Amino acid sequence: MFKKALCQSHLSRTLLVLLALLTVTGCGKNAAGPVTAPIPVKVVVVNMFEIGEDEGDTAGEFQLWKERQQLSQRFAFPQSHHDLFLNPETGVLGMVTGMGTNKSASAVMALGLDPRFDLSKAYWLVAGISGFDPADASIGSAAWAEWLVDGDLMHEIDSRELPEDWSTGIFPLFSKGPYPEKRPPNLGEVFRINGDLTEWAYQLTKDTELGDDATIAENRQAFTDFPNAQRKPFVLKGDNLAGMTFWHGDYLNRWANRWVDYWTEGQGRFVSSAMEDTGTAQSLLYLDRAGRADYDRLMVLRTASNFTVPHPGMTAAESLLSEGEDYAGLQLSLESAYRVGSRVVDTLVEGWETYRDQMPYAVEAVQGE
Template identity: 60%
Template sequence: MQLLAWAVLFAGAFFATVSPGLATPVAPPALVARVKACAPARPCAARLPVRVVVVTMFEIGKDTGDKPGEFQLWKERRKLDVTLPFPQGWHDLAYDPQTGVLAIVTGMGSIKSATAALALGLDDRLDLSKAYWLVAGIAGIDPADASVGSAAWARFLVDGDIAHEIDAREIPADWKTGYFALHSKGPSDPTPLDPVNGEMFELNAALRDWAFALTKDVKLPDDATITAARAHYVGYPNAQKPPFVLKGDNLAAMTFWHGAKLTDWANDWTRFWTRGQGEFVTSAMEETGTFQSIEYLTRVGRADRNRVMVLRAGSNFTMPPPGVAPAPYLLSENQGYAGMTAALESLYLVGGKVVDEITTHWDRYEKAPPK
C-alpha cells in the first residue's frame, strides 16, 4: 500500500511538472455545467477560462465525419466536445475543458468575421482576457514566395477593400491600375498614408517570430496532386518547393481575385500600407475584420491584441502558371482547390504545435506573451 501511495504521489508530481495546467481540467465539470445553463448573450455568473481561441472561417457539411473545412480537424482531434450555443454568430462554439481551447467558425468575409469576433468577446460565458487568438485558415499564396500547402505566419494584416476604383476599361493609359488608396491622388501617388480606417494592422512581431521559431522545422504534408500543380510554376523556385513554414503577410479582401496583375497589385498594396516593411504572401478575406474587433475588445479588457497570431496555409496560388490565362484557371480552381487537403493539415500541424506549447506551459505564458 505504501508503494502504491508513493507511485500515485510521484505520478501526480511528474504530470504537474511536465504539463502544468493539464493535470487537472482548466474548467471543472461543475463550472462547465453552470456556464451551459446560462443563455447566450445574457449575463452569466460563471465564466469558462479560455487559454487559446482557434479562429476558423468555414466548415463543409457536418462538423465531424465528412469532408473537412477549417474547423473539423480541430473539433475532432482536439476533442472539443463541449458545445456552446452561439446564435449571435455564424456557428456554435466548441470548447475543451481540459485544455481551455475554444474554437469558433466566424463565417466567410470580413463582415462575418468582425461581428463574430466582437460577439465572442462580449459573451459573458467566457473569460478571454488572457486568451491567445490563433487565426488558422486557408489562403491563396503568392508563387514568388511559397508553394501550395505552405503555412505563413503574418506580422501585417492589410485590408484590400478600402479604396478608390474606376472600371478597368476606363483606366488612363499612364495608370498601372484603376484601384488606388482612399485619399491618395492616384495609383502612382507615393505619399505615405496613415491607416486610420483599418487599412492595415500590425500584430505583435515578437509573438509572430516566436511562433515561427517554434514551428519552422515542422514537416508539412505533400502529395501527388500539389506536386503536379507546382511543377508548372517554372521560374518560381519557391513555388516548386515542397510545402514549408515561412513568415509572410496577409491581404484581406472580400473579392476573390486571381491573376498575375492582381498579384502584382497585392504586393504593391502591401508595400504601400506597411511603408515597405511588409511582404505579401497570402490572400484571404477575414483578418482585418477579426483584428479590428479584437482591437475594440482590448480597450475594455475583454481581449489582448498582443496575443493574436495569424497563420494562413496556401490552398491555391494567387495566379496561374506562366503561359496560362487567368480566367479558365480561376474557373477550374472553383471546382476545388488542389491544395485544400494539404493546407488544412498544415494549419493543424503548425498551429497545433503552438496551441500545445501555450496550453501545456500556461505558467510561462499566462502573464505575458513570449518575447
C-alpha cells in the same frame, strides 16, 4: 386602449431582451449548462468555414481542430455564424466565424463580449487556408503574418477608363491617384500585430514536417519561373491581404504585392490572400480597448490551398474557374494548418502557468540571459 397596447408592446420587447440574455449567459434551452463564473480561455482557435458537418465528412477549416483538440463542449452562439466548442480540460476554444470580413469582425466581437468566457489572457490563433503568391511558397506551405492589409478600402476605376499616366485604377481613399507619396490616414487599411509573438511562433514551427501529395508534387514542377513554388511545403513568414473579392491573375497579383508594400511602407511582404483577417484584427483592437481581450496575443497563420496566379499554360479565367470551388490543395493545406498551428496551441497550454501572464518570447529572452 392605446396605453394598454403600448405597455404590452414594451413588455414584449423586454421579454425578448431577457430571453436573449438568458441564451447568451447560459440559461437558455440551447445553452451548454448554467454558468456561475466566466470560463477562463487559454487559446481561441479562429477558423472561417466548415464543409457539411463538423465531424466525420469532408473537412473544412474547423473539423481537424474539433476532432484532434477534443473540442467536445458545445455552447450555443446564435448571435453569430456557428456554435462554439470548448475542451474544458485544456481551455482551448474553437470558433467558426463565417467567410468575409463582415462575418469575422462580428463573430469575434460577439465572442469578446460574451459573458460566459474570460478572454482577458487568451491567445488568438487564426488558422485558415488562402491563395499564395507562387513567388513565395508552394501549395501546402504555411505562412505566419505580421502585417494584415485590407484590400477593400479604396477608390477604383475600371482599367478601360484609366488616365494615360495612371498605372492602376486602384488607389487609396482620400488620395488623388495611385500611390501618393504621402499616405492618407489609416482607416483600417493596415494592421500590425505583435511581431515578437509572430517570430516566436515561426521559430517554434519552422522545422515542422508538413505533408505532401503526389499529384501536387508533380504539378508544381511546371512552375519553372517560381523556385519556391516547386519546393515541398514549408513554413515561412509572410503577410496577408484581406478582401471580400476573390481576385485572381498576374495583374492583380502585382497590385497585391505593391498594395501591401505601400501600406506597410516596405516592411511587409504579400504572401497570402484571404478574406477575413483585417476584420478579426479590428474587433480585437476594439476589445482590447474595452479590456475584454489582448490584441498583442493575436497570431495569424495561413496555408496555401491554391495560387493567386494561373498555372503555366492557362489563362486567368481558366485557372480561376478550374479552382474556384474545389482547390486541389485543400486537404493538404488544412493538414498543414493543423500541424503548424497545433504546435503553438499545445505549447501555450502545456506552459500555461507561465504563459498566462508572460508572453512566450519574453520568457525565452529571460531564460537565454
